[in-house]
Amino acid sequence: MAKSLLLCLLLLSAYTYVFAHYNHPKTLVSTVTKNPILPIFTFTLNTNEEFFIHISGPYIVRKCNDGLPRPIIPCGSAACAQTRRVNPYQCPTTQNTIINGRCACQATAFEPFQRICGSNQFTYGGGLSMSSLNPRSPTVTFKNVYSLCVPNIFLPDFPPGVFGLMGLAPTALAGWNQLTPPNLGLKKKFALCLPSDENPKNKGAIYFGGGPYKLQNVDARSMLSYTQLIKNPRKLNTYFLGLKSISVTKKKILLAKNAFDFDGNSDGGVTLSTVNPFTTLRSDIYKVFIKAFSKATSGIPRVKSTTSLEFCLKSTKSFQVPRIDLEFADGKIWKVFAANSMKKVSDDVACLAFLNGGNAAEQAVEIGMHQMENILMEFDVGRSAFGFSSALGLVNASCGDFQTQP
Known part of the structure; x- marks a missing residue:
């Protein structure tokens, strides 16, 4: 009986490992659209939230005007230190603030269209979901996302439906890097195909984690x-x-x-x-x-x-x-x-x-x-x-x- 129970446990463990490995997404993907109001490219997160693709943005910037308290990232934390390393060179050094008697990390974003700097609370939480190319897990949600929480006034010219800025710079807190180990396990790469005005479909694609990049049944990695x-x-x-x-x-x-x-x-x-x-x-x-x-x-x-x-x-x-x-x-x-x-x-x-x-x-x-x-x-x-x-x-x-x- 003991041997049979042990065998069942071993088989269940093996099945669980294989199932988890098989269902683990290797590539996340979304459609890219050129916005008709402001000349920016966006892609979709959380089903209906558009994020501006900014390859020089050091981190994710999200609108948050609900007045709710946000989790505090301590001023002395490693995450806060990272924001200091990548403070936009166009902006002055960020100053932290005190929230409920605690030193709370502040970070700065540079708004490239008005060319203004804005500082606010750097926080985490509020998961983001995105499509996967794995049919067994077509949607993936990644939680405890680090982001800069900004009021609407910082992005006044952004069109309706654009919820924030997806920073994709070569930095530790960039959007692509928050999908790599130990968070989600994707490879340290992303790919872009930006649609042309002359393209009647007017759609593109963004991939996180690497290919395959299937183009008319061909893996376009061979074209790179x-x-x-x-x-x-x-x-x-x-x-x-x-x-x-x-x-x-x-x-x-x-x-x-x-x-x-x-x-x-x-x-x-x-x-x-x-x-x-x-x-x-x-x-x-x-x-x-x-x-x-x-x-x-x-x-x-x-x-x-x-x-x-x-x-x-x-x-x-x-x-x-x-x-x-x-x-x-x-x-x-x-x-x-x-x-x-x-x-x-x-x-x-x-x-x-x-x-x-x-x-x-x-x-x-x-x-x-x-x-x-x-x-x-x-x-x-x-x-x-x-x-x-x-x-x-x-x-x-x-x-x-x-x-x-x-």
Whole structure:
């Protein structure tokens, strides 16, 4: 009898382990939408709450205006110390506060559209739920989420339904990192496919934990090229890339050898933005780039610009512009075709979707959302690698074709 009971317990234990292992989600996924009111991309949590995707945000920022007390994170805790390490460099140092006689951690967020700083209580709790690609656990709820609790006044321009900001920076308290061990067990990576305005489906996808990224029955991981992510010790909230050169029609534009390097103040470098709609180049780079692109398109009639984009061309059915190549230090090339280099502003006018950031631009190059649309990007933070595909239109696909349901 004892042996039979022991055997049953062993079998139950094995079954429980296998069942738990089989049901453990490896990938969380959500549909990405471009907001029609404010030029931001959002994805859904808790069934109906939209969160702004901010790849330079150090943590999750959530609206909380119900007046209810929030769990206190002590000022001397490790979590509070982490907020100090990633305090937005645009903002003053955060000061803690006293709640019911206890020192409560305060944190600061930088609102990128109004460019204002706001401090409030850093807290935890209030679970978030998200879809999984595992059919046995199609919805996953992760609890005790660390977040900055902010009043509505801090996000006044955010459209209705946008509940907060999902910070996805390379930081310990970022949204992706709160899904890794010991919290949920996902890998230290996330992937984005941002929908294009020209895409009639106008949907994209965000994945947490890695692939597969199923695109028309193909795992799109096979389409990715990887380059190294570069660290900037003074700007820990930002992903930087090791850009080596820019080419137009496969001819490198002539720039200073250190054009893309950090300067003594840690400014410069090449980064990515889900805030700025178009790629911004520091003036010394922009002027040489525009000259090269103008020469390469000399056979296309110029049109006077009526937008912030200053270089515009007459667009026709046979309209073709040269490819722009971003070559990284490890030899990998991000090929920018017309769909991502030009912005159609009317039926017969298209403008080069690059901006002059001025002589005092914080970054040498900031790759904007238009250049990232309709391609797959993977941020493999665990390996300090950035993966990118070619334009999905080249394989007759779009971001809306990715699987986002089990």
